[in-house]
Amino acid sequence: GENVEQHPSTLSVQEGDSAVIKCTYSDSASNYFPWYKQELGKGPQLIIDIRSNVGEKKDQRIAVTLNKTAKHFSLHITETQPEDSAVYFCAASPQGGNQFYFGTGTSLTVIP
Amino acid sequence: GAVVSQHPSRVICKSGTSVKIECRSLDFQATTMFWYRQFPKKSLMLMATSNEGSKATYEQGVEKDKFLINHASLTLSTLTVTSAHPEDSSFYICSARVESYGYTFGSGTRLTVV
Numbered sequence: 001g002e003n004v005e006q007h008p009s010t011l012s013v014q015e016g017d018s019a020v021i022k023c024t025y026s027d028s029a030s031n032y033f034p035w036y037k038q039e040l041g042k043g044p045q046l047i048i049d050i051r052s053n054v055g056e057k058k059d060q061r062i063a064v065t066l067n068k069t070a071k072h073f074s075l076h077i078t079e080t081q082p083e084d085s086a087v088y089f090c091a092a093s094p095q096g097g098n099q100f101y102f103g104t105g106t107s108l109t110v111i112p
Numbered sequence: 113g114a115v116v117s118q119h120p121s122r123v124i125c126k127s128g129t130s131v132k133i134e135c136r137s138l139d140f141q142a143t144t145m146f147w148y149r150q151f152p153k154k155s156l157m158l159m160a161t162s163n164e165g166s167k168a169t170y171e172q173g174v175e176k177d178k179f180l181i182n183h184a185s186l187t188l189s190t191l192t193v194t195s196a197h198p199e200d201s202s203f204y205i206c207s208a209r210v211e212s213y214g215y216t217f218g219s220g221t222r223l224t225v226v
Contacts, residue, residue, distance in 0.1 A: 043217035
């Protein structure tokens with residue numbers, strides 16, 4: 001089955017700096033890679049996703065890159081703000097599959 | 113956007129009792145919903161896949177007689193934790209796949225068994 005690894009587990013940055021979270025996956029059949037933000041006591045919220053036919057996607061301060069050959073994808077948050085503080089999860093979904101596999105999460109703290 | 117409404121957000125129950133958690137898709141039909149369990153500071157663990165009109169598919173190690181799933185309509189899936197024990201205390205989250213959107217999650221249910 002698919003195995004998704006995520007690093008780092010915790011990340012602290014100064015407000016205004018950039019934050020990068022990296023994930024690797026094992027199943028070459030995976031073709032959908034979403035990123036979720038989870039605030040304390042709430043369900044995950046989709047913030048950005050990328051499909052395997054695209055190498056990079058950007059939405060304002062958030063961007064995701066995908067390297068299919070190396071089987072890794074990354075989340076980039078620029079100009080971080082305190083409200084970006086949360087736990088972020090990456091995930092991978094095999095082609096044609098309904099379920100997907102989560103990374104272990106990154107607790108991001110943005111220091112004002 | 114596609115919304116999944118999950119209730120209750122918090123529930124406290126006594127050991128031995130059963131608790132039902134509901135997930136409703138508000139503006140779309142969900143033929144498939146997924147139920148996850150999350151321990152503190154841990155990732156989401158898929159428990160089962162709920163299929164409208166048929167039996168749920170459980171992941172290895174998940175007791176289907178303990179975690180009863182019913183998906184009787186295209187907009188409602190329920191998870192019932194039967195004969196709950198303190199070790200069942202956890203955060204339970206549902207999600208549904210939305211065409212052209214991806215997956216959307218409910219807001220989660222914090223279950224505490226005392």
